[in-house]
Amino acid sequence: MALDNRRLAELAAHDDFLQRHNGPSDDDVAAMLATLDLECLESLVERTVPADIRLGRALALDPPRSEAEALDYLKRLARQNKVFKSYIGQGYHDTHLPPVIQRNVLENPGWYTAYTPYQPEIAQGRLEGLLNFQQMVMDLTGMALANASLLDEATAAAEAMALCKRANRKAKSDAFFVAADVLPQTLDVVRTRAAYFGFELIVAPAEELADADVFGALLQYPGDGGRVHDLAPLLAGAAARGIMTCVAADIMSLVLLAEPGALGADIVVGSSQRFGVPMGYGGPHAAFFATTDKLKRSIPGRIIGVSKDARGNTALRMAMQTREQHIRREKATSNICTAQALLANIAGFYAVYHGAEGLRTIAGRIHRLTTILAQGLRARGVELAHDSWFDTLRLTGVDAGKIHGRAMTHEINLRYFGNGDVGVSLDETTTTHDLDTLFDVLLGEEHDLSVAALDERIVAEGTSGIPAACRRESEFLTHPTFRRYRSETEMLRYLKRLENKDLSLTHAMIPLGSCTMKLNATSEMIPITWPEFASVHPFAPKEQVAGYRQMIDELAAFLVEITGYDHISMQPNSGAQGEYAGLVAIRRYQAAIGEGHRDVCLIPSSAHGTNPASAAMAQMKVVVVECDELGNIDTDDLRAKAERHGDALSAIMITYPSTHGVFETNVREVCKIVHAHGGQVYIDGANMNAQVGLARPGDFGGDVSHLNLHKTFCIPHGGGGPGMGPIGVKAHLAPFVSNHVVTPIEGVHADCGAVSAAAFGSASILPISWAYIKMMGARGLTRATELAILNANYVARRLQAHYPVLYRGVNGTVAHECIIDIRPLKAASGISEEDIAKRLMDYGFHAPTMSFPVPGTLMVEPTESESRYEIDRFCDAMIAIREEVRKVENGVWPVDDNPLVRAPHTMADLMDDAWERPYSRELGAFPSEAVKAAKVWPAVNRVDNVLGDRQLVCSCPSIDTYRD
Ligand SMILES: *Cc1c(COP(=O)(O)O)cnc(C)c1O
Secondary structure: OOOOHHHHHHHOOOOOHHHHHOOOOHHHHHHHHHHOOOOOHHHHHHHHOOHHHEOOOOOOOOOOOOHHHHHHHHHHHHHOEOOOEEOOOOOOOOOOOOHHHHHHHHOOHHHHOOOOOOOHHHEHHHHHHHHHHHHHHHHHHOOOEEOOOEOOHHHHHHHHHHHHHHHOOOOOOOEEEEEOOOOHHHHHHHHHHHHHHOOEEEEEOHHHHHHOOOOEEEEEEOOOOOOOOOOHHHHHHHHHOOOEEEEEEOOOHHHOEOOHHHHOOOEEEEEOOOOOOOOHHHOOOOEEEEEOHHHHHHOOOOEEEEEEEOOOOEEEEEEOHHHOHHHHHHHOOOOOOOOOHHHHHHHHHHHHHHHHHHHHHHHHHHHHHHHHHHHHHHHOOOEEOOOOOOOEEEEEOOOHHHHHHHHHHOOEEOEEOOOOOEEEEOOOOOOHHHHHHHHHHHHOOOOOOOHHHHHHHHHHHOOOOOOHHHEOOOOOOOOOHHHHOOOHHHHHHHHHHHHOOEOOOOOOOOOEOOOOOOOOOHHHHHHHHOHHHHOOOOOOOHHHEHHHHHHHHHHHHHHHHHHOOOEEEOOOOOHHHHHHHHHHHHHHHHHHOOOOOOOEEEEEOOOOOHHHHHHHHOOOEEEEEOEOOOOOEOHHHHHHHHHHHHHHEEEEEEEOOOOOOOOOOOHHHHHHHHHHOOOEEEEEHHHHHHOOOOEOOOOOOOOEEEOOOOOOOOOOOOOOOOOOOOEEEOHHHHHHOOOOOOOOOOOOOOOOOOOOOOOOOOHHHHHHHHHHHHHHHHHHHHHHHHHHHHHHHHHHHHHOOOOOEOOOOOOOOOOOOEEEEOHHHHHHHOOOHHHHHHHHHHOOOOOOEEOOOOOOEEEEOOOOOOOHHHHHHHHHHHHHHHHHHHHHHOOOOOOOOOOOOOOOOOHHHHHOOOOOOOOOHHHHHOOOHHHHHOOOOOOOOOEOHHHHHHOOOOOOOOHHHHHO
16 A cells, blocks of 8 residues: 655645746756856855855755645635624724726736836836825825825824924924824834834823824824714814824725815825725735825825826826935935835725715715614613714623623624723625624614614614714815726726736836845735635634634744744834834843943945834934945944944844845854944845845844845735735844734733734735745745846846946855946946836836946846746847947937937837937837737836926826826
């Protein structure tokens, strides 16, 4: 009976995911190695990764599973989650994601594999989607402008607090007011931020704002517990006393409630989750952030603005990027980089699909059902904590234990307040049948209430939970976009039309250095819309989330093994949030050992902008460490600065391999120097794709790192989010990572505040990274790293005769990316890195990372997922472009009229009767055979950046402007 090992292996599931994830075949690898004059991959790795940091063994992970096996295993985990009907509310509500949006956006790689729209000419589709989102937020909040999403409501509130302080220079107070009925998880995150900004928090009933001496205030609308009260007098009173105000609002309630802008708020924040985005045990969801016109230059996050292209046509782009960390570094308005673009698009499309009437119907139903519930409960003598409501009731003086017992029988989750009150929040999915059940649960089965009879009385008497002063009077979503796409056919075509304007990984490689645009495998993506993962409330009781917890624990264990750290905190929902969480953990640890005075953070000049921005948020003083001419950290300068700041040195933040794409050989020494001066080492893990299986930051000196799961671990970029930025920490920091007020985390000190609204961040996308690691196994992950390095070195080798490669390691190799220098070429020809970036669009490619970390350069990261065929196609395009530049250099083409400065070329160019350029239409738009076969047309000509920032417009342009 027994099968020997060989025969077992033959019988094992055949499908080898490794072959699917990695681009190059064995033959390709051999050919590429030959190009590099190398015998084998191992010799490339030996030359590239310093011996003193090599792991020297295989990662200890279970053998890989096939795609089918991994999905099967994950399905079994998912089934351990119990999906109860949720009436918990507290910022998260069940919702119906319209299937046309689910299939054509959320489950569509044309949308989810795109990058942040830094190249607007090939991103007009998602830019329009995000502009719709902004318009929707502006309309519903009544504010002058809105950004294109933040990470969650709680961090948006924390950003609002920071903005109040920045904008309110007159206020002398360092205190910030938070109304007692702000959501508890929001207060938790605001508290963490306030501590490191040095703000005092005053938490008191909203009415007490009238007497508070503060620079700003945060109110909740409707309040936690459901009360709808007129904020206008409070907001006016605050304004009169020079206090800036932020209102955290429920987006669905705003359909019926007076908009906070009209009531006098300076800032309005909230979550757009219940506009079609599944709860997903905490995320991802798009938070919104809207302000008055006065605050437009200091609003955090990305903003989509309207500008014009080279033909004078309307074109969209990301506006005012000069406020962001890439330019302003520690003085940036915030550290937010990756946000929630995909989810903002979904929420925006939900509003497009339903329009104002549809939303009024949905919100009206929710309110009417809540009113029926309220009247029924009152008729049976139940006391409600508030006389007003939109969708939430708080029952007081009830027997919570009995209610809980009945609720469990009916598989219903309610909110249980500490004082014995019970909360019920209704949502779009609630039916009259659900109300019958709710009465049974809340009152016991003998209640004898009829929903129909209650409803009849409510309608006859015009009963409403919304006080007259709080009713919305104004129109919203009047723009044609929100009227046109009501049938599924029209909606489907609108979504497809937008998708077709954008370049994503479905078209070509996206060689963005530092971004790791690798395969987001379909099998990794499938579980995220399973109801067992998608429909779980983040505050569901622990007994109902066994599957989630096991998946998260397993993923954490994988990441511990991969990084060499002792513990993973899964809370931060972007890389930048991970940086902040890690630095805060360092500060808490240092305070606990009596070294709280340490506040200097050393950061190399080449660092990503989020590093200094995060350090500033953690109230650290940023001291820049210089790099030498080879791009490496200057150890002499480091030593001198570590010495100078000695006792004040808190930490260093380094990126490894460096943002220059090089494995510095002195990294152990760098860590040692900092440790010798009592500092901690933060290693930015964005470049983990060059290390997995070869080296571990926890082994060579790191105390903490964030991992961008949306880079190395296959979560798609979504056009600018979602992401996940969990941090790995050494044991001494583990008790100091983020805890959570609603979902306490084992092993973490109780007083460590949260950094995200949900305990495990955007939990519903974690199965993606879990599946990737599970299907690759130790050998596969290591192979992927080796191929990422091989592909980058192959690019460097193919391009080096045409463009100088800026930095290399000691043996002449690069890590997983390479920087090519455009400055000499620009000096000789007048053609800039931007011209090359735009010209690449004509060849069907997205540009590499432009001018980071070195101005005037392009940083190319091919990743392991790109085949030799595709990489050759890209290199061929780059080389052809180099020859085009030569024609400008040689005077064949004038410097102001050539295919480079005119790029990208659009259909409008080709149709132009007045074509009088020194090159043919064909060369303009079809410069390669590949684009003749399949062309991604840039939707607009080159977009005017200066105009877009000078005349900031962040709302949907009228349809007429598209026409003229
Ligand atoms: C991408 C990146 C970050 C920021 O990560 P987000 O998830 O976008 O916040 C930080 N550092 C480096 C080096 C990066 O490449």
